[in-house]
Amino acid sequence: QKEVEQNSGPLSVPEGAIASLNCTYSDRVSQSFFWYRQYSGKSPELIMSIYSNGDKEDGRFTAQLNKASQYVSLLIRDSQPSDSATYLCAANFGNEKLTFGTGTRLTIIP
Amino acid sequence: DTGVSQDPRHKITKRGQNVTFRCDPISEHNRLYWYRQTLGQGPEFLTYFQNEAQLEKSRLLSDRFSAERPKGSFSTLEIQRTEQGDSAMYLCASSLGWGREAFFGQGTRLTVV
Numbered sequence: 001q002k003e004v005e006q007n008s009g010p011l012s013v014p015e016g017a018i019a020s021l022n023c024t025y026s027d028r029v030s031q032s033f034f035w036y037r038q039y040s041g042k043s044p045e046l047i048m049s050i051y052s053n054g055d056k057e058d059g060r061f062t063a064q065l066n067k068a069s070q071y072v073s074l075l076i077r078d079s080q081p082s083d084s085a086t087y088l089c090a091a092n093f094g095n096e097k098l099t100f101g102t103g104t105r106l107t108i109i110p
Numbered sequence: 111d112t113g114v115s116q117d118p119r120h121k122i123t124k125r126g127q128n129v130t131f132r133c134d135p136i137s138e139h140n141r142l143y144w145y146r147q148t149l150g151q152g153p154e155f156l157t158y159f160q161n162e163a164q165l166e167k168s169r170l171l172s173d174r175f176s177a178e179r180p181k182g183s184f185s186t187l188e189i190q191r192t193e194q195g196d197s198a199m200y201l202c203a204s205s206l207g208w209g210r211e212a213f214f215g216q217g218t219r220l221t222v223v
Binding site for chain 1: 141143150151152153154155158160165166168199201208209210211212213214215216217
């Protein structure tokens with residue numbers, strides 16, 4: 001069973017600080033990794049994709065991928081109350097479908 | 111680009127009734143996916159289409175579930191003889207191709223009473 005693991009949280013971070021979200025996956029053949037943000041009662045919204053080892057930055061978001069250690073992380077700089085949401089990590093295990101973790105609930109404290 | 115559109119947004123049905131959901135993908139996307147999400151869980155894969163061909167179905171998709179994508183455009187997901195365990199958010203997503211970003215619609219929240 002190919003899996004994606006996330007700490008369910010909740011993770012509380014003060015406003016303006018860096019939020020760090022982590023995800024591990026079980027299969028070394030994984031090629032594509034994605035972070036989605038999901039507000040309560042809403043559908044997932046894609047915020048980052050990463051395909052190769054290293055860092056990828058987009059505004060306040062940085063995704064980090066380490067294929068040797070089989071983990072992917074998301075850093076959110078200058079956290080805002082609007083960043084409070086559940087963050088879903090997803091991996092493509094060499095097939096068409098995405099496998100999701102259970103999500104990490106992030107709360108930004110004003 | 112109007113995004114992925116799903117209809118209806120909410121559906122309440124009595125146990126045993128049939129329901130049908132519709133998904134309109136992003137127009138240039140040839141991959142269309144259906145997922146199901148229950149409270150506290152990540153989305154779970156149900157099935158996907160490449161153009162009009164249904165190429166994979168999860169074992170989660172019992173015989174009561176059927177999906178179609180006629181002419182490779184919009185897709186429908188039908189659940190026959192609904193059960194309370196079918197209550198969930200049904201999500202549709204589309205993408206340009208293998209391994210590419212998938213974009214989700216607003217979802218259809220099904221409640222079976």
